[in-house]
Amino acid sequence: MEKTLLPDISGQIDIDSPYPLTPEQTESYRTQGFIRLKEVFTPETLAYFHPEFTGKVFELNTLHLPMEERTTYQQAFLQVTNLWEESELIKQFVLGRRLARIATELMGVSGVRLYHDQALYKESSGGITPWHADQYYWPVSNSNTITAWIPLQPTPLEMGPLAFSAGSHHLELGRDLEISDESEAFMREKLSDAQLTEVEEPFELGEVSFHSGWTFHHAGPNKTGHHREVMTIIFMDKDMRLAQPKNKYQQADWERWCPGAVLGEIIASPLNPILYERD
DSSP: OOOOOOOOSTTOOOSSSOOOOOHHHHHHHHHHSEEEETTSSOHHHHHHHHHHHHHHHHHHOOOOSOGGGSOHHHHHOEEEEOGGGTOHHHHHHHTOHHHHHHHHHHHTOSEEEEEEEEEEEEOTTOOOEEEEOGGGGOOBSSSOEEEEEEESSOBOGGGOOEEEETTGGGOOTTTTOOSSHHHHHHHHHHHHHTTOOEEOOOBOTTOEEEEETTOOEEEOOOOSSSOEEEEEEEEEETTOBBOOOSSHHHHHHHHHHSTTOOBTSBOOOTTSOEEEEOO
């Protein structure tokens, strides 16, 4: 996929250069199921892309119900998916090599493909994001999936930053639950019973978290007067194969995010380009 060159603003816009990971960071990710990395992007880089993300979210958003009329899931955030299909500028960001290389190295694979992207804008007075694991929704053949969670502003606790249950990707429990009030209540109890540590901390501007597809995570309500604006990118092993869907959501994901993919074969549709390969 041909890339359009970004303007050179004194070298401040950087979405492609390597981000140095230590062996300790890689081991921490594999043990805990998530990692938070500081200064992945400069403030100038985020400021450059931020208006385009936000403009497209509010242009394409279809959820306009009053907050009190929404379900718990709808109260959690405005969700707009595959923005890279809607904007050449966003395509540059999503196809950038920096995040893709981090994802490759954390998972220990030979390269990654795009699964899809999504913006998650938790509105002022938006509610909780219930405990859940993302891979419940994905028809993929193994656990080599990872999500980059990219806040577009400093995110204090009052704004509802993403929180993780450390080591929960090793649990088999709860993998059949969709995100809901039921998943929140059930997993809150079970994660506590398992004595797993919940990690909830503010995010600095430029900080990015990465979590495994089976890592349980949630977020608190947004108690501030501003939207919590977040972009996410989901990566998968470049050799990931399509698995038989186990629920209606996985069937829908096959049709939307992996068009033309064949059961048992590598997911190599036009919507799943390789974003990084090791030399």
